[in-house]
Amino acid sequence: MERLSKQIVDKNSYSEKVVQFGEGNFLRAFVDWQIDVMNKADLFNGSIVVVQPIEHGLTELLDQQDGLYTLILEGIKEGKAVREKEIINSISRTINPYQDKEAFFALAKQPELAFVFSNTTEAGIVFEETDIQTDRLPRTFPGKLTAFLYERYLHFHADMTKGLAIIPCELIDRNGDQLKACIEKYIDLWALPAAFLDWLNHANQFCCSLVDRIVPGYPRDQATKIEHELGYHDQLMVVAEHYHLWVIEGDAELAAKFPANQIGLNTLFVEDLAPYRTRKVHILNGSHTALTPIAYLMGLNTVEEAIKNEKISQFLKQMINEEVIPSLPYDQSDLKAYTETVLERFENPYLKHQLMSIALNSVSKFATRDLPILLRYYEKTGALPEKLVFALAALLYFYDGKRGNETIALNDDPEILERFQKWWKTYDGSLESAHYLVSHALRKTKWWGQDLTKLEGLVKQVAEHLMRIDTNGIALALDHILEVKDHA
Ligand SMILES: NC(=O)c1ccc[n+]([C@@H]2O[C@H](COP(=O)([O-])OP(=O)(O)OC[C@H]3O[C@@H](n4cnc5c(N)ncnc54)[C@H](O)[C@@H]3O)[C@@H](O)[C@H]2O)c1
Numbered sequence: 057m058e059r060l061s062k063q064i065v066d067k068n069s070y071s072e073k074v075v076q077f078g079e080g081n082f083l084r085a086f087v088d089w090q091i092d093v094m095n096k097a098d099l100f101n102g103s104i105v106v107v108q109p110i111e112h113g114l115t116e117l118l119d120q121q122d123g124l125y126t127l128i129l130e131g132i133k134e135g136k137a138v139r140e141k142e143i144i145n146s147i148s149r150t151i152n153p154y155q156d157k158e159a160f161f162a163l164a165k166q167p168e169l170a171f172v173f174s175n176t177t178e179a180g181i182v183f184e185e186t187d188i189q190t191d192r193l194p195r196t197f198p199g200k201l202t203a204f205l206y207e208r209y210l211h212f213h214a215d216m217t218k219g220l221a222i223i224p225c226e227l228i229d230r231n232g233d234q235l236k237a238c239i240e241k242y243i244d245l246w247a248l249p250a251a252f253l254d255w256l257n258h259a260n261q262f263c264c265s266l267v268d269r270i271v272p273g274y275p276r277d278q279a280t281k282i283e284h285e286l287g288y289h290d291q292l293m294v295v296a297e298h299y300h301l302w303v304i305e306g307d308a309e310l311a312a313k314f315p316a317n318q319i320g321l322n323t324l325f326v327e328d329l330a331p332y333r334t335r336k337v338h339i340l341n342g343s344h345t346a347l348t349p350i351a352y353l354m355g356l357n358t359v360e361e362a363i364k365n366e367k368i369s370q371f372l373k374q375m376i377n378e379e380v381i382p383s384l385p386y387d388q389s390d391l392k393a394y395t396e397t398v399l400e401r402f403e404n405p406y407l408k409h410q411l412m413s414i415a416l417n418s419v420s421k422f423a424t425r426d427l428p429i430l431l432r433y434y435e436k437t438g439a440l441p442e443k444l445v446f447a448l449a450a451l452l453y454f455y456d457g458k459r460g461n462e463t464i465a466l467n468d469d470p471e472i473l474e475r476f477q478k479w480w481k482t483y484d485g486s487l488e489s490a491h492y493l494v495s496h497a498l499r500k501t502k503w504w505g506q507d508l509t510k511l512e513g514l515v516k517q518v519a520e521h522l523m524r525i526d527t528n529g530i531a532l533a534l535d536h537i538l539e540v541k542d543h544a
């Protein structure tokens with residue numbers, strides 16, 4: 057079978073308006089798709105140069121396909137099951153700056169550039185004091201962007217019309233502000249001129265943004281079947297849901313330059329994205345993180361399987377409605393309506409969203425997505441939210457790394473994995489040893505942002521759940537908390 061390439065589809069010939077740091081599944085199924093849709097409607101007329109932000113990545117595979125790949129959107133659309141497949145043709149070329157630093161810096165000198173997009177995961181927007189300036193390539197993404205912008209500033213002699221709109225998509229709070237703060241630190245560290253800082257501040261725009269689309273990625277299990285239907289080989293096809301939301305803090309002028317919403321795309325330019333972010337992180341991502349250990353330990357593998365399980369679904373609905381929503385400072389009926397859409401998205405029968413991919417770095421995800429709600433609930437009511445406490449216990453149990461006779465492929469910071477391994481060795485089935493394990497884990501300020509053993513009753517409750525999970529199994533332990541609620 058022939059590989060997807062420009063032999064199959066004519067390549068776009070738009071001018072290069074976008075620099076994109078990152079070539080992962082999410083950007084290809086979201087930003088590159090939106091630009092493709094706008095180009096096809098004659099609204100953007102610009103292409104993307106993809107820059108690989110770390111040494112090893114996918115640019116080589118993209119090059120083999122001339123930057124082309126297939127996006128498969130699956131799910132229920134207006135009440136009907138819809139699977140749409142389209143070839144995305146918005147990437148003009150890729151640059152691997154580790155192999156071709158010159159091409160990377162030459163790109164900075166192209167006058168028609170207007171946007172920088174990025175998604176380098178939560179690990180990408182960082183400042184490292186040991187990062188080097190330009191004799192070699194800076195290691196970090198913000199370091200590379202600083203060097204890139206400096207090159208542009210020098211080349212165009214501080215021309216105020218040559219600044220860029222920089223819109224990061226990383227799922228971290230105030231991503232635009234954090235990226236800019238890193239660049240300012242590099243300017244200081246590398247003693248770059250004050251006039252460059254002035255150009256950075258006045259010619260460029262850093263916009264915080266929030267993205268939402270479930271992107272399970274490459275359809276490993278169905279790839280052969282799909283390629284047969286497509287009639288070509290595509291090593292970069294990517295599966296996503298139809299639903300999409302992009303909220304960008306930006307004004308009407310910026311919206312006019314990126315007119316995605318003019319053709320019905322759900323891309324909003326707003327003054328403040330905090331309400332959108334808060335509800336998404338705590339309702340959608342928080343639910344994913346809370347349900348993953350429970351469902352996986354019950355023998356389930358995907359979000360759809362989990363949500364179809366009556367007990368898990370009941371657990372999740374109670375957790376969101378009784379613990380999460382009342383802890384959020386926004387209109388409660390709006391939050392309930394949003395929850396309905398999230399639960400429908402979780403039920404998407406076409407997406408095989410693997411629990412183990414959500415489980416990656418679960419400790420830090422629990423800390424940012426679920427723990428703030430647990431703490432707010434406690435602060436507000438003086439009581440501990442029982443579903444979130446159970447989810448925390450299931451998380452600690454998950455980090456023992458066993459599902460029956462199977463070993464769980466845990467993927468987290470090595471220090472976290474080592475600690476759990478050590479603590480679980482001390483567990484002997486007694487309540488005292490559960491207490492010992494839980495109090496050591498909850499004392500880790502570095503993981504949770506505070507010493508959680510100080511929360512009255514938390515160690516005791518988590519240890520009791522842990523014992524129940526271990527003795528009776530996760531399903532009965534879950535029944536227990538649902539029954540406690542039923543009898544209340
Ligand atoms: N997959 C989804 O459903 C989804 C939805 C919304 C948001 N996201 C967010 O998008 C991020 C990327 O998801 P993905 O599915 O595209 O993953 P991916 O593994 O396909 O891509 C990861 C990208 O990040 C880059 N990267 C990784 N570590 C880096 C580092 N230390 N510095 C710089 N760049 C680095 C890689 O080069 C690659 O381009 C995730 O962190 C996730 O939070 C994912």
Ligand SMILES: O=P(O)(O)OC[C@@H](O)[C@@H](O)[C@H](O)[C@H](O)CO
Binds near residue numbers: 267
């Ligand atoms: O992508 P992660 O690993 O940060 O989190 C897992 C999921 O919660 C996440 O990918 C959601 O599906 C996504 O954020 C939906 O927009």
